[in-house]
Amino acid sequence: MGLLYTKFYLDFAPDQWKQVSTNPIIFQATDDNVVLDIDDTSQNTYKLKFKKGGKLQMFRVVGKFRLTWDDNDII
Numbered sequence: 013m014g015l016l017y018t019k020f021y022l023d024f025a026p027d028q029w030k031q032v033s034t035n036p037i038i039f040q041a042t043d044d045n046v047v048l049d050i051d052d053t054s055q056n057t058y059k060l061k062f063k064k065g066g067k068l069q070m071f072r073v074v075g076k077f078r079l080t081w082d083d084n085d086i087i
Contacts (some may be wrong), residue, residue: 014081021077022070041066045087047051050079061087
């Protein structure tokens with residue numbers, strides 16, 4: 013299970029992602045090789061590449077967002 017914290021809300025391109033749940037907030041990749049650029053709370057940048065059907069869960073925590081995913085969804 014992957015975990016990152018970010019202070020920024022992520023923008024999900026509607027042609028590559030669809031929201032499949034609102035509570036919790038879960039987005040699902042609609043294509044292979046969908047890349048998300050994430051800046052964590054320590055100002056490190058990560059590029060996560062998702063498989064088709066891969067999911068990313070986002071949970072708001074005081075002043076930041078907690079992002080989690082299944083490592084099997086990452087290429």
